[in-house]
Amino acid sequence: MSSMNIPQSSFPRVIVIGGGFGGIALAKKLSKKDIQVVLLDKHNYHTFQPLLYQVSTGGLEPDSIAYPIRKVLQGYPNFYFRLAEVSRIDTALRKLETNIGDIQYDYLVIATGTETNYFGNKNIEEKGMAMKTIPQSLNLRSLILENFEQALLTDDLHERDALMNFVIVGGGPTGVELAGALAEIKKGILPKDYPDLDTRRAQINLVQGSDRILPAMSEIASSKAERFLEGLGVHVWKDIRVTDYDGKHVTTDTDISFEAATLVWAAGVKAVCIKGLDADDLLCRGNRLKVNRFHQVEGFQEIFAIGDVGQMETEAFPHGHPMMAQPAIQQGENLGENLVKLVENKPMKPFVYRDKGSMATVGRNKAVVDLPKFKFQGVFAWFVWMFVHLYFLIGFRNRVVVFINWVYNYIRFDREARLIIRPFKKTYQVSKSRKAVS
Amino acid sequence: MSSMNIPQSSFPRVIVIGGGFGGIALAKKLSKKDIQVVLLDKHNYHTFQPLLYQVSTGGLEPDSIAYPIRKVLQGYPNFYFRLAEVSRIDTALRKLETNIGDIQYDYLVIATGTETNYFGNKNIEEKGMAMKTIPQSLNLRSLILENFEQALLTDDLHERDALMNFVIVGGGPTGVELAGALAEIKKGILPKDYPDLDTRRAQINLVQGSDRILPAMSEIASSKAERFLEGLGVHVWKDIRVTDYDGKHVTTDTDISFEAATLVWAAGVKAVCIKGLDADDLLCRGNRLKVNRFHQVEGFQEIFAIGDVGQMETEAFPHGHPMMAQPAIQQGENLGENLVKLVENKPMKPFVYRDKGSMATVGRNKAVVDLPKFKFQGVFAWFVWMFVHLYFLIGFRNRVVVFINWVYNYIRFDREARLIIRPFKKTYQVSKSRKAVS
Numbered sequence: 001m002s003s004m005n006i007p008q009s010s011f012p013r014v015i016v017i018g019g020g021f022g023g024i025a026l027a028k029k030l031s032k033k034d035i036q037v038v039l040l041d042k043h044n045y046h047t048f049q050p051l052l053y054q055v056s057t058g059g060l061e062p063d064s065i066a067y068p069i070r071k072v073l074q075g076y077p078n079f080y081f082r083l084a085e086v087s088r089i090d091t092a093l094r095k096l097e098t099n100i101g102d103i104q105y106d107y108l109v110i111a112t113g114t115e116t117n118y119f120g121n122k123n124i125e126e127k128g129m130a131m132k133t134i135p136q137s138l139n140l141r142s143l144i145l146e147n148f149e150q151a152l153l154t155d156d157l158h159e160r161d162a163l164m165n166f167v168i169v170g171g172g173p174t175g176v177e178l179a180g181a182l183a184e185i186k187k188g189i190l191p192k193d194y195p196d197l198d199t200r201r202a203q204i205n206l207v208q209g210s211d212r213i214l215p216a217m218s219e220i221a222s223s224k225a226e227r228f229l230e231g232l233g234v235h236v237w238k239d240i241r242v243t244d245y246d247g248k249h250v251t252t253d254t255d256i257s258f259e260a261a262t263l264v265w266a267a268g269v270k271a272v273c274i275k276g277l278d279a280d281d282l283l284c285r286g287n288r289l290k291v292n293r294f295h296q297v298e299g300f301q302e303i304f305a306i307g308d309v310g311q312m313e314t315e316a317f318p319h320g321h322p323m324m325a326q327p328a329i330q331q332g333e334n335l336g337e338n339l340v341k342l343v344e345n346k347p348m349k350p351f352v353y354r355d356k357g358s359m360a361t362v363g364r365n366k367a368v369v370d371l372p373k374f375k376f377q378g379v380f381a382w383f384v385w386m387f388v389h390l391y392f393l394i395g396f397r398n399r400v401v402v403f404i405n406w407v408y409n410y411i412r413f414d415r416e417a418r419l420i421i422r423p424f425k426k427t428y429q430v431s432k433s434r435k436a437v438s
Numbered sequence: 439m440s441s442m443n444i445p446q447s448s449f450p451r452v453i454v455i456g457g458g459f460g461g462i463a464l465a466k467k468l469s470k471k472d473i474q475v476v477l478l479d480k481h482n483y484h485t486f487q488p489l490l491y492q493v494s495t496g497g498l499e500p501d502s503i504a505y506p507i508r509k510v511l512q513g514y515p516n517f518y519f520r521l522a523e524v525s526r527i528d529t530a531l532r533k534l535e536t537n538i539g540d541i542q543y544d545y546l547v548i549a550t551g552t553e554t555n556y557f558g559n560k561n562i563e564e565k566g567m568a569m570k571t572i573p574q575s576l577n578l579r580s581l582i583l584e585n586f587e588q589a590l591l592t593d594d595l596h597e598r599d600a601l602m603n604f605v606i607v608g609g610g611p612t613g614v615e616l617a618g619a620l621a622e623i624k625k626g627i628l629p630k631d632y633p634d635l636d637t638r639r640a641q642i643n644l645v646q647g648s649d650r651i652l653p654a655m656s657e658i659a660s661s662k663a664e665r666f667l668e669g670l671g672v673h674v675w676k677d678i679r680v681t682d683y684d685g686k687h688v689t690t691d692t693d694i695s696f697e698a699a700t701l702v703w704a705a706g707v708k709a710v711c712i713k714g715l716d717a718d719d720l721l722c723r724g725n726r727l728k729v730n731r732f733h734q735v736e737g738f739q740e741i742f743a744i745g746d747v748g749q750m751e752t753e754a755f756p757h758g759h760p761m762m763a764q765p766a767i768q769q770g771e772n773l774g775e776n777l778v779k780l781v782e783n784k785p786m787k788p789f790v791y792r793d794k795g796s797m798a799t800v801g802r803n804k805a806v807v808d809l810p811k812f813k814f815q816g817v818f819a820w821f822v823w824m825f826v827h828l829y830f831l832i833g834f835r836n837r838v839v840v841f842i843n844w845v846y847n848y849i850r851f852d853r854e855a856r857l858i859i860r861p862f863k864k865t866y867q868v869s870k871s872r873k874a875v876s
Contacts (some may be wrong), residue, residue, distance in 0.1 A: 005590055005634070044583060045857045061499040063855040070631040071854065080634065083587045083858075100591055134859055145482060149521045152443055153538055193508040196443070196518065397846045397854050401839060408835045416835050417501040417510065419483045420521075421572055422860065 004038075006080045011036045012343055015096060015103065017086050017274070018111035019046050019069045022307030022328035024394070026109060029336025031076040035343055038105075039100065040084045044069055048393055050325065051175060051402070055180040056144070057136040058418035061408055064132045064401045067394040076426055091300065097231065107339060110274065110297070110305040111332070114323060117268035117286065127247040128263040131174060140264065141417075142424035144182075147261045148190070152197055158259070164202035165260035167250050169242045171208030172216070173224035173360040176225055178264060179206040180362035183232035186313065188413035192334030204234045205258055209241045210265065214368070216322060217358055221368035224377040228362040236427030242267070269323065271309040284311045288320060293350035295335050306331040312351065321353055325392065361385045364410060440752035441539030442476075446519045449474045450781055453534060453541065455524050455712070456549035457484050457507045460745030460766035462832070464547060467774025469514040473781055476543075478522045478536065482507055485572055486831055488763065489840070491612060493575040494582070495619040496849055496856035500572045502839045505832040527714035529738065545777060547741040548712065548727065548735070550769070552761060554705035565685040566701040569612060578702065580862035582620075585699045586628070590635055594688065596697070602640035603698035603834035605688050607680045608705030609646030610654070611798040612707075614663055616702060617644040618800035621670035626851035643696055645675045645706065652806070654760060655796055662815040666800040680705070707761065709747040722749045726758060733773045744769040750789065759791055763830065768792065799823045802848060 011034050016023045019041040030037050048065040053285040055062055073079045089108065096103050116130040129140045144166075151163035166182055168175045182204045190199035206213065206229065212222040213229075213236060226236050237256065242263075244251045250258040271287035282289055282298055288311035289297050293372040295312070304310075307328030311320035321327035331351060338348040345383040359381065361367040369375065386406065391401050409415055449472045454461045457479040465741075468475050486503040493500055509519045509602065522536040527546065534541050554568040567578045582604075589601035594732035604620055606613045620642045644651065650660040651674060664674050672803065675694065680701075682689045688696040709725035720727055720736055726749035727735050732752070733742040742748075745766030749758035759765035769789060776786040795809040797819065805820040824844065828837050847853055 005593065007634075043858065044587070061501040062859055063499040063857060065731065066857050066859075068631070068856050070856075073850075074630045082590070083584075134857075138859070145522075149482070152520070153441075154442065192512045193506070196445075247713075368871075395854060397843070397850075400842055400846070404838055404842060405835070409840070412835075414509075414835075416506065416833060418506050418508075419501060419504050419572075420481065421500055421504075421576070 004103050009036045012106040015105040016109045020113045021325045021420045022332040023111035025329045026336040027330030031211045036078045038080045042085045052137045053178040056140040058415040064398050108303045111307050112272035112309050114269035114308045115272050117270040124245050127245050128265040140377045142420045145420050162259040167258050167260045169207050169265050171213030174266040176360050179234045183234050184363050195213045207237045218370045225368050228366040287311045294348050359385050439727040441540050447474045450543045450544040453543040454547045457762045458551045461549035463767045464772030464774040475517045476518045480523045489615040490575045494578040496853040502836050546612045546741045548711035549745050550747050552707035552746045553710050555708040562683045565683050577862045583858050600697040601699045605643045605696050605698045605701045607645050607703050609651030612704040614798050617672045621672050622801050646680045656808045663806050666786040666804040732786045793832045797823050
């Protein structure tokens with residue numbers, strides 16, 4: 001027995017670090033094979049990250065976009081899940097060190113994904129909000145609601161405005177979708193919830209460092225999304241980089257500045273590194289691990305990296321595949337099949353990415369879709385976006401609950417999960433009130 | 439303007455402390471009247487407490503049993519909600535002191551409900567779990583799941599058993615319903631989620647201080663509920679009082695003791711007191727405030743107490759009405775109508791409680807119902823229990839989401855919200871593992 005109480009078996013042991021899109025897709029391919037699979041994750045659930053912004057904005061609850069990893073693995077023989085954080089890889093001894101003990105591997109798959117990259121800006125890291133995990137998304141939800149409750153308590157118009165203002169940094173899908181959702185809340189919910197507050201003054205600013213939002217999509221998608229956002233009242237700022245934030249004042253590399261009690265940082269990610277593999281020559285920009293066409297980390301036969309954390313440089317994708325769900329899923333499936341081949345001493349199949357396109361939603365009836373051969377925007381795109389997201393959600397119950405919530409929110413212009421379950425208390429205090437709302 | 443930014447109006451101001459069943463029922467009766475209503479609560483949502491045990495056991499998410507108070511009050515003119523904690527009542531100046539400033543009242547309604555009563559036992563308060571609020575229920579959910587993850591890591595059978603054992607103290611509806619739900623999880627989910635753990639060894643103990651569980655219900659309900667629980671494998675202990683707990687060892691006033699990493703204390707409540715009104719002569723047993731037939735707190739014309747916090751001693755109920763949703767709702771409605779009469783200088787109507795009965799559920803197809811003239815148990819009682827709970831849930835979307843989840847859980851013998859969103863980390867460490875799972 002290892003110290004994790006996982007029995008030794010005659011089958012080779014594959015350890016997968018991370019139960020995201022890549023890790024789960026891989027695990028499913030290894031079910032019912034003569035391979036022992038140990039899946040490690042620091043959460044006991046898989047997170048459907050594309051819908052985190054709906055958790056932050058009170059449209060969905062965590063359970064509808066999270067799925068117990070143990071349930072995914074139910075009925076798979078030779079599968080072991082452990083709630084663990086990996087601290088180091090000992091590549092010489094083929095051993096992982098974790099907070100619940102050490103464990104040997106025959107094959108190791110790193111599928112740890114990404115975390116927020118603040119590019120060294122400690123102030124933004126401390127005072128700003130991220131939206132990469134469910135707890136972070138719930139914190140953001142609490143903060144937004146707390147700020148509006150605080151805004152009621154001050155007569156200082158300057159301060160009140162700051163409490164109602166949002167700065168979202170980063171014009172990728174996360175930033176665009178969050179900005180659109182906030183704009184809809186501003187229009188549909190705030191005036192009814194806060195009749196004694198002039199919520200029309202609330203400003204939603206989306207700040208993008210380059211010359212267009214959704215830079216990974218087509219130009220038509222970018223310009224349509226921008227027009228959709230502006231139609232919803234979002235201020236889109238381009239070619240501006242946020243440089244600092246003290247919890248209230250947002251400074252940029254231009255003479256434009258903002259006053260906002262809520263800053264959401266969605267302007268960068270970096271792959272999650274594990275000690276023991278972080279030699280400079282293995283890492284690309286953003287901490288990604290260089291891998292070959294079989295997902296093998298450079299210099300290792302038995303260590304693989306898939307999803308956001310792996311960087312496979314191909315002719316079509318000289319800087320690696322996009323950091324999205326689709327490449328992670330396809331890589332997980334490919335590697336799963338290859339591991340079976342490897343164990344059976346058959347030749348592995350190099351990975352080929354089938355681009356299925358990308359999409360982003362701005363608001364009701366407003367989405368942009370880029371398919372490889374066809375691009376469209378608007379109502380139909382919005383229905384496609386919903387259908388695809390429901391399809392890729394794990395779990396029948398999750399799909400039904402999300403669908404019901406979407407129908408309800410659509411018909412009623414509402415989002416009922418606007419609950420401060422765990423107060424976040426990061427907001428600055430209004431000068432007139434003597435103590436924080438707790 | 440008060441320091442809470444609530445405008446002075448020509449209407450009398452009623453302040454309601456607490457957005458529970460009583461406070462919300464009262465507020466609804468005051469809509470569209472010439473009365474300014476200020477509702478204060480430390481949460482921004484109403485909690486449907488009877489279903490908290492389903493949040494703890496992963497059957498439901500918070501949003502389906504919580505409802506934004508601001509949404510309840512949407513469209514009511516002259517209504518103000520503030521997220522605030524009241525620290526003191528100044529009865530002489532008719533003023534409340536809160537964490538967001540002071541505020542004057544013309545009429546004050548105390549509807550603060552109850553909190554857990556540990557009867558001075560600091561160890562149980564520190565090491566045990568309560569289930570009176572949504573955050574507490576989520577903490578209990580996390581702890582239960584964390585304990586099973588920990589149980590996997592030890593080879594010490596004694597320790598492993600303790601991690602899988604539950605002691606629920608208090609045989610009222612909360613204790614009975616939680617014990618039943620845990621028994622169903624033990625049977626339906628644990629063996630599939632933890633195939634490498636002998637989950638049959640998990641023990642669910644329900645400890646009741648008196649000679650029958652559900653003592654507020656009929657004898658037939660008590661005995662049937664006990665039989666249902668035992669059929670599910672719950673150990674029901676009667677005439678035993680838990681005296682101490684160190685996080686692992688549970689001692690009682692007999693020579694029976696338990697080893698359990700999870701102790702849930704559902705054995706007592708006390709009314710939530712606010713300073714300024716806690717003169718001994720106003721308080722009954724359990725901190726309740728003595729009130730007359732018009733809910734007026736003894737000695738005051740303008741201060742009222744409803745729901746669990748008020749004790750109205752009548753011939754039928756010499757120790758006050760039962761501390762349940764129904765009396766609170768009826769009292770809220772009665773006081774709401776009376777406040778309108780009071781403002782219009784009409785005579786108030788004394789409160790008469792219409793007993794609609796009580797009920798508790800043990801598990802699938804197993805519930806007990808006492809109606810005033812009719813008592814029944816089993817499948818039909820279970821359907822009645824579900825119907826009544828869906829009916830009293832606030833919000834159409836909540837009803838649909840709860841219903842969908844119940845249908846799914848019933849058909850699939852499942853509870854998918856078994857997510858450790860916020861780790862609780864109160865569990866003791868198994869000796870072999872070197873660090874807590876974080």
